[in-house]
Amino acid sequence: MAVTRAASEFAATIAREIAASGERVVGLDARTGVAGDVEWRLTDIATPAVVDALQDVDVVVHAAYEADLGGALEEGPEARRTRLVREVQSLSTAAAAAGVSHLVVISSAMVYGARPENPVPLPEDSPRRADDAEGLVADLLEVESILDTARQVHPGLRITSVRPAALVGPGVDTIITRHFEAPRLLALRGGNPAWQFCHVEDLARAIVTVLHESLPPVVAVGALDTLTQAEVEEIAGMRRVELSAAAAQGAADRLHRLGVLPLPATDLAYVSQPWAVAPTSLSRVGWFAAYDNATALSVLLEGVRGHRAVMARRLQRRDAALGAGAASAAVAAVATAALMRRRRRRG
DSSP: OEEETTTSHHHHHHHHHHHHTTOOEEEEESSOOSOSSEEEEEOOTTSTTHHHHTTTOOEEEEESSOOBHHHHHHSOHHHHHHHHHHHHHHHHHHHHHHTOOEEEEEOOGGGGOOOTTOOSSBOTTOOOOOOOSSSHHHHHHHHHHHHHHHHHHOTTSEEEEEEESEEESTTOBOHHHHHTTSSSEEEETTOOOOBOEEEHHHHHHHHHHHHHSOOOSEEEEOOSSOBOHHHHHHHHTOOEEEEOHHHHHHHHHHHHHTTSOOSOGGGGGGGTSOOOBOOHHHHHTTOOOSSOHHHHHHHHHHHHHHHHHHHHHHHTSTTGGGGSOSHHHHHHHHHHHHHHHHHHHHO
């Protein structure tokens, strides 16, 4: 089995967990990493030359969702979209040519879209209703569209899209984890989030299950049940700053236009509206999340606390936009600063 981006901390965790299950793991990347029990094959997965690295490989696990917001924001949006598209096109074509039987692509449950009318949880066969025109979710929507085409073009290649809930764990840096880097948690009036998480180790175990079981082309992954906003605030020990949806959207739009916030305002939906999923297919064959939502949130909070000083230093540099965080964190920071200014004037 081959794992792409295996030199990254996120994919290395997945590779280690898969290797621990007894599988032989080949790491595909432009450089070698530190993951043990991995046979390294240096290659550019965005080019046809990747076919040479797939010789004697039966399964490819591709991390289309890189869970590295900092790295993603250092790359121009157009260049990033082009790279992601070329990677999945090259891998699907090369996999079919090399005789690979199964391509597993890590996407995200965010492609379902975060909407107030969403059932909690969403069935994993729900349509992709995210309407993001730009940003990381829009990139994943393009990748999933290519996978739809690849299933028709390469009928002999089994293709599974794995869509985890909000990821936590080693190497994970996303719009959700950065939501918790703000001084207070942003809450939108009228919003009704249903918080659900997925630890990277549980994701890796789910991928191993996908490899050995006959499951549908789309598999959702996440801890059972969800947390309310109040429960999240209690576990996090953080107070909220509450804004109207219009005010938050307007602030995020302004920050985005000014270049302070490189992420679109539409990302606010993922921390204010439900997009929790039901891991039905996995549950039917005995998979379950070892990390429940409360434990996974604690892991996220510990990771954020460990990097806060680094984030502060990044904000002092000229490339501060890269450290601004998700739309929610940036808006919450601005709103909290305004709140503190008003309190000082009253005092």
